[in-house]
Amino acid sequence: MTSISTSTTPRLSGLSLRYLVLLGLIVIASVGFGLANENFYSLTNFGILLRSIAVLFLVSMGMTFVMLTGGIDLSVGSNVAFSGGVGVITLTTTGSAPLGFAAAVLAGMAIGAINGVFIGRLRLSAFMVSLATYALARGLALVIYDANSINVSNAAFLWLGGVSWGSMPVVIPFVVVVFVGLSVLLYNTPFGRNVYAAGANFNTSFVLGRRPERTLVWIYVLSGALAGLSAIVTVGRVSSGQPWSGLYLEFDAITAVILGGTSLFGGRGRLLGTILGVLLYGIIINGLVLTGTNPYLQSLIKGMILLGVVLLDTWTQRGKTS
Amino acid sequence: MKFTSTTALGLVLGAAMGTTAFASDGKLDIVFINDGHVAPYHVAWLSGFEDAIAAYDTAFPDTKITGRWLSAEGSLEKMIQQAEVTINEKPDVMFVNAINVDAFEPLVAKAKAAGIVWIAVHSPMESADYSFTLGDVENGKNQGLAMCALSGGKPFNVAIMLGQAGNPSGDARHQGILEGIKTCDNVKVVAEQPADWDTVKAQTLAENWMTQFPDLNAISGVTDGYMYPSIAIAANSGRTDLQFYGYDGDIPIIQQMEGGQVKADILLSGTREGWNFVQMAYRIHMGQEVEKVYDFFTPLVMSDENYALALKNGFPADIEVYNVAKALDVAAKGDIEFGPDSVK
Amino acid sequence: MTKRIDMTGIGKSFFATRALDRVDFSCVSGEVHALVGLNGAGKSTLMKVLGGVIACDEGAITVDGVAVRIASPADATGLGIAMIHQEYSLINELTVAANIFLGRELYLGRTPFLDKREMARQVRTQLDRFGLTLDPARPVRELNSGEKQIVEIIRALMSNSWLIVMDEPTSALSEEDKERLFEFIRRMKAEGVAIIYISHHMPEIFGIAEQVTVMRDGKIVLSERTGDTTEAAVIQSMTGTELDDFVKPPKQIQGDVLLEVATLSKPQHYENVSFSLRRGEILVLTGLRGCGAPELAKAIFGLDGGYSGTVNYRGKPLSPGRGPAVSVRDGMGLVTENRDKNGILAPLSVRDNIALPYLEKATRGGLIDGGRIDALVAKAIRDTSTKTASAAQEIRFLSGGNKQKICFSRWLDDGLELLILLEPTRGIDVHAKADIYRIIEDLALRGVGILVLSYEIDEVMLLADRVITLYQGRSVAEYAHPHFNKDRMLADMAGVGTQAATAH
Structure with missing residues (x-):
């Protein structure tokens, strides 16, 4: 940074404050669950925890890009099922894992491209369009799978989602590289x-010649590509292609992104926040299972945490502006 | 199926440790991972399981019996995560109602390595220590046989509501029903449609069928969930002649059997199944012999009047049938059949 | 029976500024009273006092000789005073009748059900009374601007208003709708309604008003029957002669022709406009709101197609509606008239706001060179003397003037050849204005061709090397520095000498 920014007194931006809050919550949750169950701090449990949220990491990062433009992508969960199906079917027909990978990612990008063209070029509501592709991709998945799962035994194809080095699932370094x-x-x-500009003010961005309509198309393609990668990880994890995989994944991703401080109205947010959001979310889910919390209560607790963080955010934002 | 080196090692270890991993320390910890927790059957099932844990713990003070259940809410990924976390916790027995059994092969190996008894629920697994199965084909066949016996020998039209396409349990029940119906010539299947375990879809189907087939004699279903809307619609359209053949043993359905339109039902009852889990786990814990593939005892239910009529019409006498009173009793109180007294 | 309202000795100060200085103003039913004056002359302050939006420091208001107190908009409404603004306050999803009866609906007896038929009937009666045709059952969203205006006025009349204040009522209307509005106004006069008509259009004023009052610097400088004065006299009194007109020093413009516009026309917006702009020249288009200049500027920038005629830039014709991305690539820049809507990116930092058009230039091997961007941003902030805590500050926390400077900072790059400015100093303070004029001059000195749209005559005089006046989409006259004549320019803008829009 230049003299302009360093010459001023250090201040805490709204987002950094949010990250501190998230880190605090992560620490509190970890200590709490650790006290309730000594297994929480085991290396094995960290491996399990990280592996269980690997897919959520990938999808949420794509969702962060989408939400930075003020959009939403409800189709990612269904897209994981669809692109996984395309990948697995390509794998079983050609026997080639690289072709299977490529097919899965391309299929994910294709669904993303449909979203992108309708949302970016035709300026339709992201909610509406991705709600349609949410149904469309799930339907396509059920059709190509014929509603049945397909077992996969190709070691190369299962490597990314299935293998661990010791307690460290290989998918975690992969997530770090993607991040x-x-x-x-x-x-x-x-x-x-351009992503920030398109989300901050589409009109201004357009007038300044930043082609926000084109940016939006690519954003949704990116989100689709990450759904494709997630599909590969999912198949590896369950050693089979499942037409119902990725169910409700979009809601978990949106929750994590909002927890991470990305504004629903676009233009504000960072990937780091999403990573923290996913971690917090994952720790809570893992901890609730470990402590044997009544499953009827789990949904309630998730909702309360989300509401709490959003409230906290509003307060800190107000405190900053006033 | 290829295994990684760790799971292979786990297999060897598991085999070496064998069945001596438990029973020594006077504690029995049971975890039940289910595919859902909100359907009425699931609610009864999970609360039966909870009640049985408490009852066994009180009845056998020498053994500290604990248990809990988890719900994957229909997501395979979530179920795998829950199984991984649970294995790390090292309970003594795990019941897993796997959404897809193949995906769990590596985890069964891991569980064995950790000395946990793995019981595959409903869909049997070769690698699991035990499988707890329902005998869906047999049950379905019994329902079909009952229909034959109560159809009165005249031409008899039935429409069948199926489960979700590709669902193994629904398919097995369907297959059994057709096998049973095949034993007589007068019963004819005029329609069959999946209702996806969904009561609203079942309602639509029932409405369509009643207008489409004025000469319909019976509706059969692979779950009692379908019976509620069907019965209500028949009542509204004055079809008091229509017969119903259910499956699950839901208490409100059994209550409509004495002199009513529901002719036969298969007594599963979630409460009973939950109790049976705990009984089975305790028996294994005590070193009693339990079949590797254990069939849940699910008798047919008919009213005394209908059973007498059925026997007269050639219904096989060796098939176990509960009357309404008995069925209601055991459906509500799992301890009658599977309580601590059953193993003392 | 006639009613009259008298405002006497009205005074109002904002801090040190005397916004209204003992103003007397009155209005009689059955008459149209035109109120004119340049921006900041005090017209809107006076009307806000009348409407109860602000309180005056001194003075009295009487209705038919009885003193009244107007402390809130509700008081004004209670006295039968209605304000018709340029932004309509109608609910698009409701019907005409539902909008008119909003808040005082009629019910079927004592039931909670609306008596839609009766409401429609009453609306229709009113419309008939003024010779208007409009279906009361139509949703407002289907109406055009003129029809919405009618609904607003009818609503006011049906709430027992007898005094209607109209602020620039024709600015968004088509010719056809204007005619209908004038007819409506004549009918209202006949029905005994009093109208205060704020406008700059001389033909309209002399066509419809009985009385004309001119305000300047918070004072009434002229108040005459329209029959006793002339368009020229009104214009003259608007500008005044005591003002010391600033004239910038002469300069030589030697640059070649950068932009050449020939016979550009777009129906309803502009017609047959031609001009050229040299590198280093500041050309100002001026007129009243609705004169078509912003649309013209947007067409040149490629935002808007559907016109006939040609635009040559750097000697080559531009294709219509090619999109701003192409224009920016070719060295054009635009500062829009509405900062908050399409000028700034509110949630982003000052740095991000400035850097956007520079990104590609600062990119090496696909990655942005942050150091270069920081240097560019630092220089832009310095050059425009923008006041911000840091470049990382979110732009929404800045003042209007500083936001506007940032809209300029984006275009200070060497690659800029043509800068289009729409109302470059709208809504900003005097100091920021001076800075912005300096920035514009500096750019021109560097050889950038600058096309400005301004509605402020003083700004036009101050900035321009050349001025083109527009009236209703047509260019009226061209003035070259230093031969600017303020009165003539204002007369051009006000349509003096053109065919009167309507006859007495």
């Missing part, structure tokens, strides 16, 4: 700045 790559894309390329 670094997407961070560079978001913060250090013109495309990334």
Whole structure:
């Protein structure tokens, strides 16, 4: 940063404050669950925890891009099922794992492209369009799977989602690589700045010649590609292709992104927040299982946490502006 | 199926430790991972399981018996995560109602390595220590046989509501019903449609069928959930002649059997199944012999009057049938059949 | 019976500024009283006092000789005073009748059900009375601006209003709707309604009003029967002669022709407009709101197609509606008239707001060179003397003037050749204005061609190397520095000498 920014007194931006709050909650949750069950701190449990949220990490990062533009992508969960199906069927017909991977990612991008063209080019509501592709992709998945699951035994195809090095699932380093790559894309390329611009003010962005309509198309394609990657991880995890996989995943992703401080109205938020949001969410789910919390209560607790964080956010935002 | 080196190692370890991993320390911890927790059958099932844990713990003070259940809410990914977390917790027995059994093979190996008894629920698994099955084909066949016996020998039209396409349990029940019906010539299937375990879809189907087939004699279903809307619609349209053949043993359905339009039902009852789980776990814990593939005892239910009529019409006498009073009794109180007294 | 309202000795100060200085103003039923004046002359302050929106410091208001107190908009409504604004306050999803009866609906007896038939009947009676045709059952969203205005006025009349204040009522109307409005006004006069008519259009004023009052610097400078004065006299008194007109020093413009517009026409917006702009020249288009200049500027920037005629830029024709991305690539820049709507990116930092058009230039191997951006941003902030805590500050916390400076900062790059400015100093304070004029001059000195749309005559005089006046989409006259004549320009803008829009 130049002299302009360093010459001023250090201040806590709304987002950094949010990250501190999230970190605090993560610490509180960890300590609490650790006290309730000593197994919480075991290495094995961390492996289980991370593996269980690997897919959520990937999908939520794509959702962060989408929500930074003020949009929403409800189709990601169904897209995981669909692109997984395309990948698995390609794998079983060709026997080639790389072809299977490519097919899964391309299928995910195709659904994303449908979203992108309707939302970016035709300016239809993201909620409406992705609600349609949510049904469409699930339907396609059921059709291509013929409503039955397909077992996968190809070791290469299962490697990403299934294998662990010791307690560390290989998918976690992969998630880290994706995170670094997407961070560079978001913060250090013109495309990334266009994402913020399109979300902050579509009209201004258009007048300034930033082609926000084109940016939106690519954002949804990116979200679709991440759904495709998630599909590969999911297949590896359950060693089969499932037409009902990824069910409700979009809601978990939206929850994590909102927890992470990304504004629903676009233009504000960071990938780091989403990572913290997913972690907090994952820890809570894991801890609720470990402590044997009544499943009827779990949904209630999730809802209360989300509401609490959003409230806290509003208060801190108000405190900052007043 | 390929295994990674860790799971292979787990297999070896599990085999080496064998069945001596438990029973020594006077504690029995049971975890039940189910595919859902909100359907009426599931609610009864899970609360039966909870009640049985408490009853056994009181009845056998020498053994500290604990248990809890988890719901994957229909998501395979979630179920796998729950199973992983549970294995890490090392309970003594795990009941897992797997959404897809193949996906759980590596976890069964891991559980064995950790000395946990894995009981596959409903869909049997070769690798599991035990499988708890329902005998869906047999039950369905009994329903079909009852229909034959109560149809009165005249031409008899039946429409069948099926489960979700591709669902193994629904398919097995369907297959059994058809096998039973095949034993007589007068019963004819005029329509069959999946209602996806959904009462609203069942209602639509019932409405359509009653207008489409004025000469319909009976509606059969692979779950009692379908019976509620069907009975209500028949009553509204004055079809007091229509017969109903259910499956599940829901108490409100059995209550409509004495002199009513519901002719036969299969007594599963979630409460009974929950109790049976705990009984089975305790028996294994005590070293009693339990079949590797254990069939849940699910008798047919008919009113005394209808059973007499059925026997007269050639219904096989060796098939176990409960009358309404007995069925209602055991359906509500799992301890009658599966309580601590049954193993003392 | 006639009613009259008298405002006497009305005074109002905002801090040190005397906004109204002992103003006397009155209005009689059955008459149209035109109120004119340049921006900031005090017209809207006076009307806000009348409407109860602000309280005056001194003075009295009487209705038919009885002193009244107007402390809130509700008081004004109670006295039968209605304000018709340019932004309509109708609910789009409701019907005409439902809008008119909003808040005082009629019911079927004592039931909770609306008596829609009776409400429609009453609305129809009113419409008939003024010779208007409009279906009371139509949803308001289907109406055009003129029809919405009628609904607003009818609503006011049906709430027993006898004094209607109209602020620039024709600015958004088509010719046809204007005619209908004038006819409506004549009928209202006949029915004994009093109308205060705020406008700059001389033909309209002299066509419809009985009395004309001119305000300047918070004072009444002229108040005459329209029959006793002339358009020229009104214009003259609007500008005044005591003002010391600033004239900028002469300069030589040697640059070649950058932009050439020939016979540009778009129905309802502009017609047969031609002009050219040299590099380093500041050309100002001016007129009243609705004169078509913003649409013209947007067409040149590629935002808007559907026009006939040609636009040559750097010697080559531009294709209509090609999109702003192409224009920006070709060295054009635009500062829009509505900062908050399409000028700034509110949630983003000052840095991000400035840097957007520079990104590609600062990108090496696909990655943005943050250091270069920081340097560019720092220079832009310095050059425009923008006041911000830091470049990381979110722009929404800045003042209007500083926001506007940032809208300029984006275009200070060397690649800029043509800058289009729409109302460059709208809603900003005097100091920021001075900074912005300096920025514009600096850019012109660097050889950038600058096309400005301004509605403020003083700004026009201050900035322009050349001025083109527009009236209703047509160019009226062209003035070259230093031969600016304020009165003539204002007369051009007000349509003096053009065919009167309506006859007495």
